[in-house]
Amino acid sequence: MHLVFFGPPGAGKGTQAQGIVADYGVPQISTGDILRAAVSNGTPLGQQAGPLMAAGKLVPDELVIGIVEERLKERDCERGFLLDGFPRTIPQAQSLEVVLQRLGKSIEHVVSLEVPDDVIHERMKGRGRADDSPATVQKRLDEFRKLTAPLKAYYQERGLLRPINGVGTLEDIAGAIKRAIGR
Numbered sequence: 551m552h553l554v555f556f557g558p559p560g561a562g563k564g565t566q567a568q569g570i571v572a573d574y575g576v577p578q579i580s581t582g583d584i585l586r587a588a589v590s591n592g593t594p595l596g597q598q599a600g601p602l603m604a605a606g607k608l609v610p611d612e613l614v615i616g617i618v619e620e621r622l623k624e625r626d627c628e629r630g631f632l633l634d635g636f637p638r639t640i641p642q643a644q645s646l647e648v649v650l651q652r653l654g655k656s657i658e659h660v661v662s663l664e665v666p667d668d669v670i671h672e673r674m675k676g677r678g679r680a681d682d683s684p685a686t687v688q689k690r691l692d693e694f695r696k697l698t699a700p701l702k703a704y705y706q707e708r709g710l711l712r713p714i715n716g717v718g719t720l721e722d723i724a725g726a727i728k729r730a731i732g733r
C-alpha cells in the first residue's frame with residue numbers, strides 16, 4: 551500500500567495516519583516529525599529548518615526531498631508506506647515520482663482530507679505545538695493555499711486523488727478513508 555495523506559495543517563492527517571499504520575502495518579513517514587526531531591537534536595538540518603518552521607513557512611524542497619528519498623530506501627518501506635505531510639509542493643511531487651520509479655514503486659492513492667479554514671482555526675486552539683499560535687497557523691494556511699493546494703489538480707490529473715470530508719467523528723473519517731483506498 552503506497553499512500554500519500556494530503557491536507558491543510560490541522561486536517562487530521564497525523565491522527566488518521568496512525569489508524570492506517572495500526573490496521574495495515576505500513577510505516578508512517580511524517581516529514582514534520584522528522585524535522586521536529588532534527589530541531590530538538592540540534593542537527594545541521596534542524597538548525598536550517600527550525601526558524602522556517604517556527605515562522606510557519608515551508609522548508610526548502612531539496613532538504614525534505616533528501617530526507618524522504620533516504621527514508622523510502624529503508625527495509626520497512628518494502629511493503630508500502632504512508633507519506634504524511636509530503637509532498638507539499640509540485641517540485642516535491644515530481645521528485646517523489648522519480649525516486650519511486652527508481653525503486654520500482656508508485657503512489658496508489660492520495661487521500662485528501664478536506665477541512666474548512668474556520669474549523670482548522672478552532673482545532674488548532676487546542677493543540678499547543680510551538681507553531682500553532684493563531685498568526686503562525688494563518689501563515690501555514692497561506693503557504694498551503696499558495697504552494698501545496700496546486701497538488702490537488704496534479705494528482706487529480708493522474709487519477710490518484712481521493713477527496714475525503716475531514717469534518718466528522720474520527721471513526722466516520724477513518725471509514726471513509728478505508729472505502730476510498732478499497733480496504
Ligand code: AMP
Pocket residue numbers: 559581582583585602603604606607608609610611614634635636637638642681690
Ligand atoms: P507538519 O507537522 O506536517 O505540519 O509540518 C510542520 C512544519 O514542518 C511545516 O510547517 C513546515 O515548516 C515543515 N515541513 C514539513 N513537511 C514539509 C514538506 N514536505 N515541505 C516543506 N516543509 C515541510
